[in-house]
Amino acid sequence: MNADANDNTPPERPAKEQKNRVCPNCGKPRSERYDPFCSKRCADVDLHRWLKGGYVIPGPSVEQEPGDEEE
Template sequence: MTAREDAHEAAPERPAPRCPVCGRPRMDRWRPFCSKRCADADLGRWLGEAYRIPAVEAALEEGDARAMGPEET
């Protein structure tokens, strides 16, 4: 049985691509992740950061409007 050895030699050794979320071998269906769970986790992280920015801007606008108000005693 040498066919198996030949196939092993012909196949180049390359590191398996890993899921960037949990580090497990990735699946073609969910690449670059290993599962829907990891894909959702990464997407949720991005959305969370995107939502945080407008919230900060709104807070700053509120502060400006307050500072611009005339102060008379």
Template sequence: MSQKICTNCERSFDTKGFEPFCSKRCADVDLHHWMQGSYVIPGSGLDVEENAPSFTSSQDDER
């Protein structure tokens, strides 16, 4: 079996189950970063006003 490097803590590991991480803890840390918005994809931002969908209903229009 070849040694792999954990993408979170950079320790080497050879166990299976949480790849590309060495443990559930490292997988959970990575998930937490995604959920908190710590990871971003570079690029131009969207104009929220221009691209936002309209959620008004016909009932709102009658008031």
């Protein structure tokens, strides 16, 4: 059995993909440490957006129960 078979490291990206990779928040070059962001600040801004509900992953509609009322 190959020892690398259980390795969870992502495959290396081709040089073409690594060129021109920018932070999705501000457009600056990405940092290897905070990839895909350029800095801790941009990573934290993105996390804040997720936690506040700024990003939503669509899912099936949920029907309300008769006892549930919106306030």
